[in-house]
Amino acid sequence: MSDSKIDTPVNTHLPETLPVCPVRGSVIYPSMVMPIDAGRPVSIRAIDAALAQERVILIVSQRDKDVEEPSGSDLYEVGTACNILRMRKNADGSVQMLVQAFARARVETFTQEDGYLSAKVTRIEEEEGRATELKALFREVKERFERLLKEGKYLTPEVAQFILNLEDPSQLADYITFHLDFKLEDKQRVLETASAIERLKRVAILLDAELDLLETQRRIQQQVKDEVDKNQREFYLREQMKAIQRELGGEEGEMEVEEFREKIAALQLPENVRPEVERELNRFARMHPDSAEASVVRTYLDWIVSLPWNIRTEDQIDLKQAKAILDEDHYGLEKVKDRVLEYLAVRKLKLERAKKGEVAAEEVAKGPILLFVGPPGVGKTSIAKAIAKSLGRKYHRISLGGARDESDIRGHRRTYIGALPGRVIQGLRQAGSKNPVFLLDEVDKLGAGYQGDPAAALLELLDPAQNKEFTDHYLGVPFDMSEVLFICTANFPENIPGPLMDRMELIEFTSYIEQEKLEIAKRYLLPRQLSENGLKENQVVVTEAALNRLITHYTREAGVRNLEREIGTLLRKAARVILEEGKKRVRITDGDLEKYLGPARHMPESEAREPQIGVATGMFYTPVGGDIMFIETSVMPGKGQLILTGQLGEVMKESARAALSYAKKNAARLGIPLEKFDNSDVHIHVPAGAVPKEGPSAGIALTASLVSALAEVPVRNDVSMTGEITLTGRVLPIGGVKEKVLGARRAGIREVILPKQNEPDLSDIPAYLRHNLRFHFAENLDQALDWALVGGAQHMTHKPAQPVRKPRRPKVQPAARA
Template sequence: MPETALPKTVPVCPVRGSVIYPTMVQHIDASRAISIGAIEAAMAGDKVILIVSQRDKDVDDPKGADLYDVGTACNVLRVRKNPDGTVQMLVSAAARVRASNYQLGDHLQADIEPLSGGLSGGVELRALTRELREKFDTVVSGGKLSAESVQTINSKEDVGEMADHIAFNLDFKLEDKQALLEIANVEERIRRLLTLLDTEQEVQAVQAKIRAQVKEEIDKNQREYYLREQMKVIQKELHGGDEEEGDEAEQFRAKIEALGLTPDVKKEIDREVNRLARMHPDAAEASVIRTYLTWVTELPWHERSEDRLNVEEAAQVLDEDHYGLEKVKDRVLEFLAVRRLRKERAERGEISAEEVNKGPILVFTGPPGVGKTSIAQSIAKSLGRKYVRIALGGARDESDIRGHRRTYIGAMPGRIIQGIRTAGTKNPVILLDEVDKLGSSYQGDPSAALLEVLDPAQNQHFTDHYMGVAFDLSEVMFIATANYPEQIPAALMDRMEVIEFNSYIEQEKLEIAKRYLQPRQLIQNGLKPNQITFTDAALERLISHYTREAGVRNLEREIGTVARKVARRIATGEVKRVKVTDKELERYLGQPRHTPETEGKEDMVGVSTGMFYTPVGGDILFVETSIMPGKGGLVLTGQLGDVMKESARAALTYAKSNAERFHLDRDKLDNSEIHIHVPAGAIPKEGPSAGGAMATSLISALSGIPARHDVAMTGEMTLTGRYLPIGGLKEKVLGARRAGIKHIILPKQNEPDINDIPLHLRASMRFHPCETVDQVLDVALVGGLAALETPRGETGTEVPVKAPAKRRTTRRGDGARA
């Protein structure tokens, strides 16, 4: 393309780390929007584009100031769009041009002006050309370029074109290549290129010198190796055939023989020892093998701790360390009993020893702070086993479990093998803490690596990548902990036995505070037992008004806060001892941070009492219904979830379908706006268990019959009036008891769950199991179902107030069943 054919303004395609010279045909890959836009503009116009290099290749969105002033004007020969959105362009470089007046619109464009230069010719040019060819041949004689590239460059008749191709193919810096592009005069360009070739020639000479030195050093090390081997033979002969006592490889051999390894494992280890024996002690590979053999010899291949199989002693240890957690303790004692019977059968020869050593894999699930991690340590203590905790929270690499292969620098075994080495026995209790918080990345999924570890059928041949040999994990007792079991992969969950930890009730927290937290905080804060005492009322108020949690971590922090403030008063001589009562808590901790709900003061129309469950305990809530003149419709407020809104709609449908039986005004139902509100609007609420409370509140408001303030209810209702079971009954009932509720309405199918509530806590409560919403209304409304089915006046306010209808109920104070 002659210079006169160049447009004045052309699209600009910035490139990074390369320079293209005139007469070249080159592929250019474009992935940035600014480059793709320029290519599209060029194709839509004269098919001329400016290729110019960036000053800084790290700039992703370059402007004119980020580009060099001189580039190459090119004809676009072909453009191909790739499926991944990138564009490949084939261009023919035409001329050196100077760019100015950069403008950024849909793409970058600039005004261009060809660089003027010339070729003087004569003797000087011939001399420069000959020098260029000779230096180029010298530089590429060491194989710097392929034979095809050298032949192509030498065949160029135009010396300027030859200089450009040399600059393009040799490994010069970007600044040097750009400088050659900016020189239009051929003689000047060749002189600059000769200078660069001289520098390259010097660099190659230094490289050759370094290679010679390295080869000489290698030959020297090889010679020393042979001399050392000869010295070994000479010393062996001098000592009558005995090898040198201090030989490192032989020391490892002696240790490995003492381990009693299986033939397959020993064969692999012996191979590494033989490699070490043949290697120079100072070689880098020798250090790697030495570290590996150290790991092998320090693993407890046959070391075991003897299990204490006394069930009574184990029960005493568990009771000393933890209050409550009866299901967990029972499971541990069951394990001990089974292990004891297996051992007795093995001693009689009825089963193999391998059957005795197999351990269960438990996973403790529950909210934070309920003792999942600490109970594992108590289990190890009761069994007489070593205890190792492996924190898996945030682990994202498979090598955390399986280890790194020895080919990597800094390779080491995975956490499982590290834990076994730390324990010093092959049958410890290993706690896999926070197994639900494992991550995954491009480096692998650690939860998948745990599948082999936690599978009793596979873990007797667990192979760590670093060790490269099988290690038996079948005798290890694995215990995992998790806050959210649904986040554990199904395949991993299938290999574990789930034991649920429920949140502590207030009475359990009180006992834990008195037995464990208070004494521990006194020691940590330098206090003696007689210097500070907490009354039961103070601890109860601390639990109910200053903490709201499933476990006891915050409770211990609050006790520690009080202890520190008392310690300060004692240290300054203000007091000698302090008795902390419930009235003095505000002095140390300020105003209460939580205020539990209490039962209503009186029976009210349209206000019923429900119950709810959270991971930090149960409580009551009120459902309020108001009937207002309007065009009909249902308004729901209180930040209710979808399921709770559906319960309200189901309650309204149930009321409409039973309007005639309950003597409800049909016009009032159809032409009034019904507003159902659940207070504490800032707290999201969800779940179906408020169905009964919503139906009671709605029908109370429509009929004018008050709902009883001493009755709380939980259960899911259907359109046909069935009362279905729910979860979390224990926590809900305890929350209602704390609020002063005396009567509990629950689904009939939840009646067995009442046995989970401690006997002394349900002594003062009456439970009403119900199968239908009619039975719920019979208990929840003043006057019961009879008052609801009795015709009332037009206003719906003439309610016969009488004692609730007698019905069959269950008093759980004496454990009787209905």
């Protein structure tokens, strides 16, 4: 190790060119004496060059301390000119030197010498400024520095006292900046500032920021300390409570609390749910396990941890597979299947866009609430199951028929003994998934009682804009129901409240026609009943004619439930025959039905045998299918009264009055003497008097029967008719065209009169069922009567009465004379 010691006076002469010693992470200010350790070759060579010249070196800070061999661009433009007072080389090649800074120097250019940097420099002269301002800033900076020391900023007492004893404002700014933990950029900016006033201002700002930082740090430390004290206190009290419970035999309760705590932590509850659940858990931890209140809270926590807060199934939508699933279990229902496939297609497109980030994940869950409307037994529930199967989701059915209490939907509040969540939350727990398919069955049969209106409680549940925070009264916290696919069913949509109906999209299920029932019986019902009754496929054969007669004469329904029961009865009878008589195979024909099932229960109406005066053939619709009915009118001497019998509803009675008014107004054109209305009573009767009848669609048939009786013109027996009428003779559209036409076809009718506006409805009837029917589309009653009455329009034209001639008197022959 070599040692060089210099004791000569300090040189304040600044050469034009100086060797450059880069330093990392620190800044040296004029008048300071500092030790510097140099280990990099570039620094050691610069020190050697300075010692070989005037022992003056330029200390410059690096912009990036990670650069090992800096160039001129890696250094700041302002450094400190220093005299090398002492220098010592260590055995490892590093150098230790003691320098005294004496001037700020600005670098004009950097030059690369023999392995080190040199710089052409100019001195930055000190600028004093106004004495008063300088003095005020000097005092302000010193006061802030003292406050900083009082706040706990650590400096050795010797350094702190040395700084406080400084009387030179420039040195005060420099020394404070050097000894405090300011950023390198801030320290360099103070070095580059020539004016003492500006330098003191910068230091004042830095001291203010440091004071604010200390205050914030102190406040955070106090908060942390308070929280730690609180946690320690709670821990101490909890340990005391555990000890007390152990003395009372409550070790099981302690284990139960910890178990709940672990399960709740694993649930990852939403932020708006977690505080309430943790509050109940803390209450439970403070209770005795055998207390009544603890039992209530335990049940509540059991419900919380058993709900699928974050469990969901992934939708796997394949339209071909979905179509196959729908066709596998359902025959017909083409419009319904198309709508379901459209729904699935839209959902698949949304899923694909969500994966690409084009739409938010919340948008995928949004969609219509489907409402399946139709008579019983047409496949509403099984279609909902097929949707769940095609989506790969869980399925749960909630029957709402007869529900009269709001708590069925929203649950009971926990203040009641035996309180439970509503059936929606219960269904979610049973499904075990956050996004199941929920079937809300029979929503048209909800009742309202003094406990509230369950239909009103469904409004929030079935609104996509609100059900994201559905709150059950029992849970008391919101549960996100937006991912649930709700499907509702109903028989009569008019019984559903308007606001609830507005939230749903109606999909209508029509009743099955006979041909569809036949195919369903052959494809699904017969094989299923064979299996359920222990029979093999070839042991019992039911002919197609037998199935047809079973449909028409032994069942009368829109769906196929009773048909399946009758098939089951047939097969049970056949199974008994196989065992008792030892037959290997039983064949059932239409002639065998009476032997197995007894006489036919339903005899479909058939067309009249011949045209009759006052008897018109109408058509009617019921949820179990369509059929024809005869409307009879009799005119008898009387006082002009209209008599209506056959359990007619108010609308049908009004149609009869409108028909009579139309006949009176057009009596002359229809060939009806006006005095007949005043001197006769008109009696209109619809057979099957025990069955109530209602609706405006019998208007044409009522008019034809009435005009036929008054004009004494027969009505054609091979024509059936339906349509609403007005006083002016217009024919208005009606509903149930498909069922009515098929009922007329079954009765043997070959011509049908329909309103002109119902012509598009024929597209719902398969072509092979229409080919042997003739349709007339009436816009007014004149057209309808022309087609309905025997002879047509010629009997509707009034023929003026011929004048009655008086008979001539016979001439009296004169008596013969004798």
